[in-house]
Amino acid sequence: MKTTNAIVREVYPIIEKAISKNINAYKRNLQVFFQKRSKSIYDVAPYDRIVFGENDANDFFRSLQINKRDILKGIQNTYYWRISSFNPRAAKDEFTIAVLMVIRYFIIKNDMKNAELSSIYLSFSGKFYPSIHSGKWRVAPPSENRHVMDYVINNMLTNKFDLKREGSVFGAIRSLCVTWLDSYIDIFKSDLDDEEVKDLIQQLHGRIKSFLGNIATLFYDAYEKGNYLSYDSDADNENSFRMADTNSLQIERYVENTMNFINTNTVDYTLCKMASDTNVKVDEVKSIIEGIQNENSNIPLVKELLRILVSEYVASTGDKEIVSYKFVTWAISAKPNSKNKNIIRQKEIIEHWLDETSPQYRKRKSRAATKSSYYKSVLFYYVLAINKANK
8 A cells, every 4th residue: 555645744734833833831731741740750660550641632732722633634644544453553643643743843953852852751641651551560550569560670670671771760761762763863854654654653662662561571570480579578677678769769760850850941040040149140040051951962961960969969978868958058068179080070061061151151260259159050050950850
């Protein structure tokens, strides 16, 4: 059967027009979506069934001010519409097709940060993660046998698993989305036909299915063999009981929460105000942070800085609670002449950003007090962002 171009010809123009006018409303919708599910999405393992219903899809269409019936009309002109047994079924879903075209819009605009975030959003929508998760754990979600999943995370996963490397469900899904985007970026940019649209959906679905399937296999293996029983019974005290939520996993959860806060919000003016001083005014702090975060190459450095701030606090104080002002006070306190490689790296990252984004800093940094004010302003902003994002 000859393929068609209905999606790119009929659906994409609707999306292109809508997203260009309503991008802030669209990003607010994403922010609300992730916040409502933050406990499950940022957990260290896929314990919960994440719900995605018709109301969630309707919120998306409202944010873009489009009628999903218009999207359906385009889908009905694809070669596969009348094939009753056609797979993937998501290729006939208005929401899936619309978000896929949103991703295409951001890729064409070379806005990979929002393309990535939209891909993660699509991954957690109804036809992907929620339905696959329910299929892998048909009887009961892992949250009802949490001790088994704890055993799997601590004793059976190796660093070849995204979940182990990234430290959270969000991190693992983000990792596979980045790989998916990198693999198909040229197809997204092309005048893709409906067969290629189908392939893009199938590939994302397959990656999520593999991710959850591999963990489910280990889960049921541990459950059926009863390995988790010895793991549980040998735990005589808190020190010997290796909980899944170890320091490193907790740190990654804090970092991912903050990255979500940064990616789904504009620069927080209130935090800029708190981070400013007599040498660096509020609007200048805002301009510097915008300069940092609008440059895609800085995003990995932002994540690295967040990880340093949280991990050094936990390592130095033994306190894993970062929503108190104790964390803020410790993180912004001066650490002169430190030989700690992480503190040195922290300074390198911030000074690099200042040199790249602030002409005023380059002019004024010869004065030690002024240079210090600029450094503290950037540091203070990200410390406050960590604190706010995890409350």
